[in-house]
Amino acid sequence: MKLWLFGLYGIVGSTAVVGERAIKKGLSDTTGLVSELPIFERLKDYAPLDFQFGGHDxxxxxxxxxxxxxxHWELNQHFDYRILLKLKEDLEKIKAKKGTALNCGEGVLEELKPLSTLEDEGLTLKEIVERLEKDLLEFADNETVAINVASTEPTPEFDPEYHATLEGFERAIEEDRRDKVTASMLYAYVSLKNGIPFANFTPSVSSSIPALKELAERVGVPHAxxxxxxxxxxxxTTLAPMFAYRNLKVLGWMGYNILGDLDGKVLAHEQNKRSKIVSKDKVVGKILGYYPYTITEINYFPSLQDNKTAFDFIHxxxxLGTKMKFYFIWDAIDAIVAAPLVLDIARFLLLAKKKGQKGVVKELAFFFKSPMDTDEYNTHRQFEILKKWFEALVSS
Ligand SMILES: NC(=O)c1ccc[n+]([C@@H]2O[C@H](COP(=O)([O-])OP(=O)(O)OC[C@H]3O[C@@H](n4cnc5c(N)ncnc54)[C@H](O)[C@@H]3O)[C@@H](O)[C@H]2O)c1
Structure with a gap:
């Protein structure tokens, strides 16, 4: 199968490519891939772990x-360098195409410069869409999935005139209303319009606006x-259910995250950070059914690079009304926990397409912080839902 990554040159996107190639060449095993669990064995009949990659940056x-x-390796040493050397020839053949940074916020404009974007060429919105589409279609075949792994954008203000219907969204493009569309919306648009299943791995709005949900339904293509x-x-979201099952009352939950690297630099900008905080913050209340006091913070900590550390305190x-405390520290290499999910999501979405599914695939909620069109945030339940969905599809 083929996978097009918007944000291919980021650490998540590029680590997904390295991981897939390393497994294919027998340099690494499949640890970390949900789709390689024995219960999902039949997935290989629909979407084998065998990818070709392309993308925009x-x-x-x-x-x-x-x-x-x-x-990325110089800064992070996130895997064995010998793997990279053995993949050199393969990786040299992959080059990103020029994407768009429309309304991506100060974080992207300042921290990632110098930028190479389509809008720098003086193109209209319609021409930008045509260029994105051309790149994607030159690469794509019937078994292609596209995933957004680009930097987090600020959340745009919802404008019903342009975001509520497909007609409105396409009018924004025709009228060159650059103030109304973001890069992540355009990426979702060109993918879905061309029948390519799409996933948004970022908190940016992307395919979650009603206009693009309508497009997916009309074209008959799945997205997540x-x-x-x-x-x-x-x-x-794995731990919060424990408090609920034992009828323990959560009084407060503080999560303090620090990270470095490009993602951390971009998220150091308030506008770009906001959607991420909302995404991380609301899950506890959704699971418990009430909203305890919460603090959710993300701060840039340069020397950590991609080694993200989270400190959580739960009161x-x-x-007998007795108050107690629970603390945990999560200390992980962000790209190493994220990259396999990108491959998993791509494979499950291709299965969905082959089984004729269209619109939001709610059953993939297990993979997302802010799953679309569902209120199920409990990881345990989400996993059961994923398994049931999979079993039903492969036996249909
Ligand atoms: N564990 C994780 O790492 C994790 C978890 C959930 C979500 N995410 C999200 O995934 C995204 C990627 O994370 P990362 O650590 O790889 O970040 P990164 O900064 O290393 O990579 C982002 C890449 O996207 C590119 N980019 C930025 N704006 C773009 C645009 N408009 N079009 C095309 N490319 C663009 C950048 O140049 C960069 O190469 C971020 O939005 C992050 O919040 C990451």
Whole structure:
């Protein structure tokens, strides 16, 4: 199958490519891939773990993917360098195309410069869409999935005139209303319009606006999102049900996250950070059915690079009104927990397409912090839902 990554040169996107290639060449095993669990064995009949990659980015597009991964490696040493050397020839063949940074916020404009974007060429919105579409279609075949792993954008104000219906969204493009669309919306638009299943691994709005949901339904293509559930939120949504099952009352939950690297730099900007905080913050209340006091913070900590650390403190009340405390520290390499999910999501979405599913695939909520069109945030239940959905599809 083929996978197009918007944000290919980021650490998540590039690590997904390295991981898939390393497994294919027998340099690594499949640990970390949900789709390789024995219960999902039949997935290989529909979407084998065998990918070709392409994508868009907005920086360093004169370089190839090997050079980019080397740069990430210099800063992070996130896997055994011998793996990278053995993949050199393969990775050198992969090059990103120029994408768009429309309404991506100060974080992206300042921290990622110098940028190479389509809007710098003086193109209209319609021409930008045509270029994105051309790149994607030159690459795509019937078994292609596209995933957004680009930097987090600020959340745009919802404008019913342009975001509520497909007609309105396409009018925004025709009228060159650059103030109304963001890069992540355009990426979802070009993918879905062309029948390519799409996932949004970021908290950006992307395919979650009604206009694009309508497009997916009309074209008959599946999509999923938002924001990969990889670290602190995965632990939170796995642990919070324990308090609910034992009838313990959570009084407050503080999560303090620090990270470095490009993602951390972009998230250091308030506008870009907001959607991420909302995404991480609301899960506890959704699971408990009430909203305890919460503090959710994300701060840039340069020397950590991609080694994201989260400190969580939970204050809870038990029998006889007694107050108690629980603390945990999550200390992980962000790209290593995120990259396998990108491959998993792609494979499950291709299965969905082959089985004729269209619109939001709610059953993929297990992979996301802010799953679309469902209120199920409990990781345990989400996993059961995923399994049931899978079993039903492969036996249909
Ligand atoms: N565990 C995780 O790492 C994790 C979990 C959930 C979500 N995410 C999200 O995934 C995304 C990628 O994370 P990362 O750590 O790889 O970040 P990164 O900064 O390393 O990579 C982002 C890449 O996207 C590119 N980019 C930025 N704006 C773009 C645009 N408009 N079009 C095309 N490319 C663009 C950047 O140049 C960069 O190469 C972020 O939005 C992050 O919040 C990451």
């Amino acid at each position: 907005i920086r360093e597009i004169d370089k190839n993917l090997f050079q980019i991964v080397e740069e 999102g938002n924001d990969g559930k990889t670290g602190e939120t995965l632990v939170k 809870f009340q038990g029998f």
